[in-house]
Amino acid sequence: MKKNYLFTFLLLMVINTFLFAQEGTISGTVKNKNGEPLSYVNVGLEGTSKGTTTTKTGAFQIHKVAQGQYSLAFSMIGYESQKIDIQVVAGETTEVAPIVLTEKEEELAEVIVSDTKAKYVESNVSPSLRQKTEVFKLPQNIQIVGSQLMVDQQVTNIMEGAIRNVSGVTMLEHWGHFARINMRGFRLPALRNGFNVSDAWGPLSEDMSFVDRMEFVKGPAGFMLAAGEPGGFYNVVTKKPVEKPLAQVAVTAGSFDFYRAEADFGGAITENKKLLFRLNGMYQTSDSHRGGEDAKRFMISPALTYNLSEKTSITGELNYQQAESYIGAAYVFGPVSSGYGSVDKNFKMVDTNYPATDIKELTLFADLNHKFNNNWEATLRFSHLKFDQEGNSHWLASMEENGDAIRYANIWDALSVGNYAQGFIQGKANTGNISHSILGGIDYTDKEYWSDWSQNVPYTTPFNIFNPTYGYPAPEFDRSVDLKDRSTSPYDGYITTAYYLQDEIGFLNDKLRLTLAGRYTHVNSKWKEEDDSRFTPRVGVSVNILEDLTAYALYDQSFIPQGGASFDGKPFDPEEAADIEGGLKKTFLDGKLRTSLGVYQITKQNILVGDPENPNFSKQLGEVQSKGFEFDLQGEITRGLNVVLNYANTDVKVTKDTDPENVGKRVAGHAKHVTNGWFTYSFSSQSALKGFGASLGYQYQIDRSTWAWNAENETDLPDYFRLDGGLFWGNEKLRVQFNINNLLNEYLYSGANYGTYLYWQSEPGINGRVRVTYNFK
Missing domain, CATH: 2.40.170.20 (TonB-dependent receptor, beta-barrel domain)
Structure with a gap:
């Protein structure tokens, strides 16, 4: 009964605190001429201080924009800049048609030089988790440890501290060949690309050389994958084929x-x-x-x-x-x-x-x-x-x-x-x-x-x-x-x-x-x-x-x-x-x-x-x-x-x-x-x-x-x-x-x-x- 009371209270808390936004949102994607997403493109509203950069999937969103007409500018070192005119309506999301930026051949090297800073924010889970909704909007706590963070920490094996990047995750002492990871007091099933490969004393600890990211899902998620452990699970996502050399x-x-x-x-x-x-x-x-x-x-x-x-x-x-x-x-x-x-x-x-x-x-x-x-x-x-x-x-x-x-x-x-x-x-x-x-x-x-x-x-x-x-x-x-x-x-x-x-x-x-x-x-x-x-x-x-x-x-x-x-x-x-x-x-x-x-x-x-x-x-x-x-x-x-x-x-x-x-x-x-x-x-x-x-x-x-x-x-x-x-x-x-x-x-x-x-x-x-x-x- 206490569970039902607590859940009802949380639902009422969420619904009663709901507010209607008086501004609109702008969203869209940016690609190159080959249709590949461009990350870290600067996106700004001219005449305002609002702006953002695109994610690794080329997506962007600018929130809390007052209603009106604007000029939206796109720029990135190594690419030709571009501007478009848009209309923002209060309470609505303005979807911008996909933007295509053209490369400047003479500045290609500088593109890489300017992108040396680490990026620790991941907006979306991998396809193996089957969720299209942005992590920010999901009714669950999901934390993603990306490859850049693991490189910065020189993590070569999952047992070397990758778990430090997520709240409450600890590793029990181990036999030496597999990671016994706990979260919320319970052992986490080990998943790879969405498949639960755990057994009593395994699997072999993952070497990070073939790992693209690690996703920690907190709480039960049997609806999502074949793993119903209430503490959650961790999903190792391996590196996939790419189009760009x-x-x-x-x-x-x-x-x-x-x-x-x-x-x-x-x-x-x-x-x-x-x-x-x-x-x-x-x-x-x-x-x-x-x-x-x-x-x-x-x-x-x-x-x-x-x-x-x-x-x-x-x-x-x-x-x-x-x-x-x-x-x-x-x-x-x-x-x-x-x-x-x-x-x-x-x-x-x-x-x-x-x-x-x-x-x-x-x-x-x-x-x-x-x-x-x-x-x-x-x-x-x-x-x-x-x-x-x-x-x-x-x-x-x-x-x-x-x-x-x-x-x-x-x-x-x-x-x-x-x-x-x-x-x-x-x-x-x-x-x-x-x-x-x-x-x-x-x-x-x-x-x-x-x-x-x-x-x-x-x-x-x-x-x-x-x-x-x-x-x-x-x-x-x-x-x-x-x-x-x-x-x-x-x-x-x-x-x-x-x-x-x-x-x-x-x-x-x-x-x-x-x-x-x-x-x-x-x-x-x-x-x-x-x-x-x-x-x-x-x-x-x-x-x-x-x-x-x-x-x-x-x-x-x-x-x-x-x-x-x-x-x-x-x-x-x-x-x-x-x-x-x-x-x-x-x-x-x-x-x-x-x-x-x-x-x-x-x-x-x-x-x-x-x-x-x-x-x-x-x-x-x-x-x-x-x-x-x-x-x-x-x-x-x-x-x-x-x-x-x-x-x-x-x-x-x-x-x-x-x-x-x-x-x-x-x-x-x-x-x-x-x-x-x-x-x-x-x-x-x-x-x-x-x-x-x-x-x-x-x-x-x-x-x-x-x-x-x-x-x-x-x-x-x-x-x-x-x-x-x-x-x-x-x-x-x-x-x-x-x-x-x-x-x-x-x-x-x-x-x-x-x-x-x-x-x-x-x-x-x-x-x-x-x-x-x-x-x-």
Whole structure:
């Protein structure tokens, strides 16, 4: 009942605060003579101070323009300027016909020189999220981490800090090969190009060389994709074929014998530009700050797009990653009485001959899109994933107060296979003065996961963490039987079929938008006799209080199957949850700076949490509730100064359980307070320091627990603060970048207290990387 009251209150708040704008809006797009969108074109109203620049899709909007006649000017270095006359009507949007700018050949080089400043604002989600509405107008909090931001931070792998750019997102300590990312207190499913590729212990962490952007969707979004986790999900969007020629190479060298080479090529293969391609490749070798963990990583990603006609296109893509990983080598164990960090941050718990695990991952994507007309289109999408792992992991058998540890290694072979299909239709229609943006379709997922943890090799000789002696023989395992026959994970496999329909209804010239959606999900769990199915509704409201201020409210439900089983072999029931939230979105400086502020409450049944008594297993709780609020800011504050700033307050507690003593306890996997910032300044082309720039960023977490609380259900991890920075210089061809991480050389770690022992994973002290990028085109 409280949920209904709260949702009604939010709806009334949004509707009662609705105001009619007394000014109009101007919108349109700018292209070159080849029909390609032009970004960062200056658009201004002559005789006024109003203006903006086009987005990466060539789109622009100028808000709060008084009624009247104007001259609209378009200019960009390297292109001929253009002016048109327009009429603005109060309360309406004036759509400008597509503007085509002609190049000035003698100024082409200067176009690139003037575009060296970072751009951290993304206006629209990728096509894989199926949403045509601008992020600013959606009744949901969606944050986008673009490629430019990841380049500025020198993020080469998703586990290296890409999540710092979104409020409330944290990463739990990990085995070393996949990212365990939490948001709003719950684990986020990992999606690639709109397909949910998550499993219990995967997928392989994405290398950023083939990633175009990362999209973090907060709250349930089962209507949007086949992932109903109430905390949200993150979607990795890979680089796609392009029409304009692209040729770029980059080399990086850094601390701990880090060496890396990347290449990115693209363009039209045929003269008529119907066949386009993209090819990304990467090779990397590196050690860790612990030493003795030399590992190689390789990636190749070819993609082709064939435009059968102006209305129909087909895209095929392959991503292949191969990685060596010292699984479990980052874990350090110690007695509770000694506390966290009782050994040096470069200390290692495994022997010097501890073998690496070999991982191969292949993903295939196929996409067919057909536009019936300007309003309606259909898409068919297919994907296949195969994750193949052969190796071992490391853990603790016992720990004495004097630091004597009995360790063991166990086999960890895994095979994950997923086949996915999506088909959907989306379009626009009107009933009188009411607009409709309609989306409907079907999702199909078939996933299986096999793994073998059964073979253990105990290290019978005690290993003292305060006086370590290395040299125990490397573990050996019997692999004579096929993995599928010796798998100890017989419960990880299910088929999901889901049908959904959404209508985004626009009133009052689309200033007020009502979203109604529903999804029916049927799950055939291969280990259970009975299937599971649910209908999950969704209601959202978004309203333009002002042209640059939007309020939204949302009620959503989620339903997601759970693979795996508890320590006693019982399969997990599906998770169900309800989310209610509301918030405000505000833009400043003609859209160059964007902010969002939201508050939410998620109630979730059958949640999976780590089992404190059996660290390699999970268990289900009765009901958990997550509450909090979030703030995100990104964009350009003033010319040349770009910023990402966020804060989240998260509180997750048990509200129902078979054991009454658990009620009211906090659930591990989050920090109560998380704030991050990243600032980049680029000197203008008129400055004597043109091409130069600097970055500075921080990460700060307070009252945190990453996997488990201590024996008294209280946090015993210290607060976390990390400072990073960078310097760079670039022109139209060359960019040189130097980044330093952990500038304060702090001993940083995450970990958990299991009552009889502690474990933690340390980060390296101060370390750096130099990256040199060269553009041939």
